[in-house]
Amino acid sequence: MRTPARRTRIRAAGAAVSAALLLGLAATPAAHAGTADETGKTDQARPTETLGKLAKKSGRYFGAAVDNPELADTAYADLLGREFNATTPGNGMKWYATEPQRGVFDFTAGDEIVDFARANGLKVRGHTLLWHSQLPDWLTSGTWTADELRSILKNHITNEVKHYKGKVFAWDVANEIMNEDGTYRENIFYKTIGPGYVADALRWAHAADPKVKLYLNDYNVExxxxxxxxxxxxxxxxxxxxxxxxxxxxxAHLALQYGFPDRxxxxxxxxxDLGVDVAITELDIRMILPADAAKLAEQADWYRQVTEACLAVRRCVGITVWGYSDAHSWIPAVFPGEGAxxxxxxxxxxxxxxxxxRAALQQAH
Structure with missing residues (x-):
């Protein structure tokens, strides 16, 4: 099993993640995507069926997250639109971006990704309505009663969900609300409102869009x-x-050095079996650099295992990788010496x- 104490660094470093994603990384030269052998070399032949199309054959999606600056990398954006059939905005729908001032909404960033997705035939997962990180200063610096904060939370969720009604198929309503030991994270909402804020958020989101799928989302839960x-x-x-x-x-932000998730x-x-859908929402599998053939082979085996774990359960509806190219990965900025x-x-x-x-998706048919 992984070491929970080390894995919690993933979101403890939220500010660094935000900076890395918001700034983006340098655009890479255009390249054709080829098929890799065990050495990692490519033959430059473009497969006729994409990961998105293969996943769709089994009634699922295979998506990739994207942040707005990355759309300026033409080769990257073109491959995103061609290879996948779903996407998740990395930052554009978070609270700091969508309600920078109380009651003043700005959906520019999220709309740009939704427009890109529509133009390329991708469906969109909404991410995220409620999270302890990347909140606007006006919210975190304020002193609120329970009733005031409930009103603020309801207004935010209602406005954002209504804006994207019919444009996203699912929402990560509440993100990372638990500690490693299974207790509630003492975020601003828990401390002010109490644990009932989670049920409230789900009810308000459903009222704003009764057809959208509503999720709880977290890391270290695989x-x-x-x-x-x-x-x-x-x-x-x-x-x-x-x-x-x-x-x-x-x-599913995984790392080779901590072992594959137990069971x-x-x-x-x-x-x-509880009667809910399951999705792999932010998959990446990092390693201690430099990468070599053995690590890349182990990484490949882990990607296979995750894909097969989803494909084995009908209600596992899809997989999203958190970005898809090392050119725009958030990992190096947050975990120095790790990546690939x-x-x-x-x-x-x-x-x-x-x-x-690809092989795992093909074998599902």
Whole structure:
């Protein structure tokens, strides 16, 4: 199993992640995507069926997150539109971007990605309505009563969900609300309102768009353990209370040095057995640099295992990689000395991981 204490650095470094994603990285030269062998070399032959098309054959999607600056990298954006059938805005729909002043909404960044997705036949996962990080200063610096904060939260969720009604198929409503030991994270909402804010957020989102799928989303929940157990019990209780909850998102920011998640296939299945969808929402698999053939082969095997864990459960509806090329990965900025986390390299060449994902998707038919 992974080491939870080290893995929590993923979101503890939220400010650094934000900076890396907002600034973007340098655009890479255009390159044809080829098929990789076990050495990581590419033959430059373009497959006739994309990952998105292969996933669709089994009734699923295979998507990639994107941040607005990355759309300026033409080769990168073109490949995103061609290879995938879903996308998630990395930052453009978060609270700091969409409500920079109280009651003043700005959907410019999110709209740009939605427009790109529509033009390229991609569907969109909304991310995220409620998170402890990347909140606007006016919200975090204020002193609010429980009633005031509930009103602010309801207004934010209602306005954003209504704006994107019919434009996104799912929302990460509440993101990263649990600690590693399965207790609630003491964010501004929990401390001011109490644990009921989660059910409230789901109800308000459903009222604003009754057709959109509503998710809870977190990292370090791919294995069976205290954190995923807490979500299992929470979702079970929410369903018993008839609170609208449609899915559970497993981010899957994994790292070779911590081992593959314990009993991931069984964990995916037990959430599906609750009667909710499961999605792999932010997949990347980092390693300690430099990369070599052995690490890339292990990484490829992990990508295969994650893909197969999803494909084995009908209610696992899709997989999203958090970006898809090392050229725009958030990992190096947050984990110095680590990286090479994605199925394409900095030059948009396939790595062995791509072939492993592709093979797993093909075998599902």
């Amino acid at each position: 294995a069976i353990g205290p954190k995923s157990d807490a979500y299992y019990q929470l979702i079970k209780q929410l369903r018993a209370d008839r609170v609208p909850i449609d899915g559970f998102g497993m981010q 991931m296939p069984q964990n995916v299945r037990r959430f599906a 986390a994605l199925p394409w390299d900095e030059n948009l060449h396939h790595k062995p991981a791509y072939a492993a994902i």
